[in-house]
Amino acid sequence: MCGIFGAINYSVKVPDERIFEGLWHRGPDQQGQINVNNVKLYHTRLAIQDLSISGQQPMEYNGLVIVFNGEIYNHMDLRIKYGLKANSNSDTLTILMMFELMGMKMLNEFDGMFAFAIYDTHNRRVYLARDRAGKKPLYIYARGGSYVFSSELNALYQVVRPEVDHASLSDYLYLGHHYRKSTPYLFVEELENGHFLKIDTLTGVADKTAWFRMEDHYMAEKELGYEDSIECLDELLLTSVKRRIESSDLDVGSFLSGGIDSGLVTAMGAQCSPKLKTFTVKMEGAFDESALAQKVADKYNTSHTVVEIDFSNLKDDVEKILVNHGEPNSDNSAIPSYYVAKEAKKHITVVLNGDGADELFGGYRRYVPFKNIDFFNTGHFTKISSKILTGILPVAHKKQSNYTYIYRLLKFASYSDIVKMYCSASSDLFVGYEDQFLVKPLMKGITEDLNRLNSYPISSLKKLLLMDFESMLFGRLLPKMDIATMAHSLEGRSPFLSKEVLEFAPGLADDFKIKGIRTKAILRDLSKRYLPAELITQPKRGFEIPLSKWVDGELKEIMDVYLLASDALYPSIIKRKFIEELITNKVRISVEKRAKILFCVFGLEVWYKNL
Structure with missing residues (x-):
């Protein structure tokens, strides 16, 4: 994994060392910089594939220059498929060869996580791109034909010193995270997942293209039956895990909780990597999943470590943990994520996780009612009656209780359709307290997204899953894990976010995901082949902070x-x-x-x- 930084038509005033310092934790092994015409590119490398000098960046090839953060797991398969030959096994070089062959159409071929910049010196164009889910970050400052981009908002701020955007911060407080491309700064946006930006370096004109659209896959339903779908998912996920292990020249480990997502990844990983190293979190005051995780570790004979977090240094560490994000952060689970990544780095440099499974296969309890009720288009009577009920019922305090679940459901039903969009990702912090805002939340882009989403001929459940993928997963969960791991120069890999799984899961029938009150049905049934029975019926918990x-x-x-x-x-x-x-x-x-x-x-x- 790496850090990238670049400038186009912009005079960088700070020393190169300052930029490298801001990206160092993303790439402590090597640093490089290049100036070509009016383009500057910087790179810090965490060497995982092709550990030799041939993998260094910025990399040049036939008039193309690249800085790349990420991994292309199927790149050697693509070399065979398209007859590409080179002495180096670097996936960075594969990207350049693929670009020379087919331009940005190459993105459709990649199974990987990536954020990169390619400078085509022949045509004087820079291409900035992100992967399908947005695993790897990329922030862009654009003003007056000048551009500065970076893997880190903190590094970007040190160079361009953008002004704070109070309207965006109001949105952050209301939602709990920055929505899609918004950031806390004026003239700075995050490049969205599944997008690339083409910049003409001579004119400063930029064109953005959505090369991957998740909604396309939600509108293309699969015709496979249930048993065939389980077989297909088994094969796709196993292939994904195998690629993410075999495309590393270093040992790969796995985060292992007591749930089925990380359990499946670990079980499949153990088949590909003997004596897989696994890590489980144990925290005082939270549900202890270590005993359940130990059953999986014992079944597959992994080299298992229980990371006990006592938070004794929390008061001293909390500022450092939050500052790492480069923007306001409200996700308190970033705290244990930071500590478990810190411990895992003592043993490995690459770790697998179960990110994305809940948003793709229906893992949260709040998905259950959406299976039968279109909460995005509830009637006026339902909203009024729900509002009255929640006004007279006692406030729900206990997090995992059935009463809390019903109370939150009634609360949700009482919201306007647009507020439901805000809250679909379980972010309803200031809902009901809008009168406390001096700068009213504008929720840039969300109104348009709601109208677009509601126009799709898909079920209410699919709408919610799609929104969670685009908002909560992209805006909160993936950045949290990326920041936590990269703070310790640890690379996190997510098999559920592979090209094939992302193209397969959305088209599954709702019944395959939610059966009655049973969440993640198809994953639970697949788990019967791999995991102890006790794990399969466990509810979704996450880090209970x-x-x-x-x-x-x-x-x-x-x-x-x-x-x-x-x-x-x-x-x-x-x-x-x-x-x-x-x-x-x-x-x-x-x-x-x-x-x-x-x-x-x-x-x-x-x-x-x-x-």
Whole structure:
């Protein structure tokens, strides 16, 4: 894995060493830089494939120059398919040879995770691209025909010093993360997943193309029966795991929880890699999945490590963890993700995970009612009655209870259709408290996305799965894992996000994903071939963080310093009195939601104070 940075028609004033320093954790093995015409390209390398000098970047080939962050897992297969020959086994070189052969149509052939910049010196054009899911980040500053791009917002900020975008920060507070291409800065956008940007370096004109559209696959239903679909999924996932292990010249490990996603990846990985190294998190105050994970480790004889996190250094580490993101971050599960990645790096450099399985196969409980009810188009009576009920019922506090589930469902049904879009990714922090905003959330792009999504001839469940893939997975979950792993120069690989699985899963019938109240049905049935029975019936948990305890305990002192500061940023966006009343427990609200709002605002302040 690597870090990339570049500038087009822009005079970089900071020393090269400053840029390399900002990207070093993404690529501590080698650093390189090149100036060609009005284009500057920088690269820091974490050597995993082709460890020799032939894999160094920036790489030049027949008038093409590339800086590449990621892995193309099927690149040697593509060399055979298209008769491409070279002395080096570098996947970076394969990209250049494929580009010379077919241009950006090559993207459709790649199974991988990537963000790259190719400079075609013959035509004086730069191409910036991202993979189908958006595993690898790429941020772009564009103004007046000049462009600066980077794997890291922190590195980009050091060079261009963009102004803070208060409207975007209002959206962040309302949603809990930045939606799609938005960032906390003016003139800076994130290149979206499945897109590439073509920049004419002479005129400064740029054209963006969506080369992969997830909705196309949701509208193309598979005709396979259930048993045949299980067989097909088994083959596709096994191929995906195998590629992600074999395309590394270093040992590959696996994150292993007590769930079926990481369990399947581990089981298949153990078939490809004897004595696979596996890692499980054990945290005080959370559900202990280590015993369930141990059953899988024992079954496949993996080299297993239980990472015990006691959060004894949480107060000292929390600012560093949040600052790594380069933008405000409200996802508190970034904290254990950081610690488990830190421990895993002591043993391996490449690790497999189960990211994407829930969003593709229906892994969350909130998907169940969408199987039968179109919540995106509920009637006026339903909204009013649901609003009345949630107004008189006791507030739900217990996170995993059935009452909380029903309460949240009623709450969801009471929202307007546009608010449902905001909340589809389980991000309803400030819903109901819109009157507390001084800068009203605009939710750039979401209204258009809702109208587009509702126009598709697909089920309510498919709409929600599609939205979660485009919003929650892209905007929260993948960045969280990327930042946590790359902070320790650890590469995370996600077999469920392979080319073939992404093209296969959306077209499956809703019944294959949700059966009655059973989530992720097809994965659970596939798991019967690989996993102990106890794991298959386990509910989705994720990292169960004792956030409400932290907010009033371990983190209270440091959060108060930020939230009660006279020069805090948030009072220019939301009312200070509301946050102060949350701190002193004077608002009728669930303990979990209170804690999440305070942590969300805390994330904003930590980011801003550390610019």
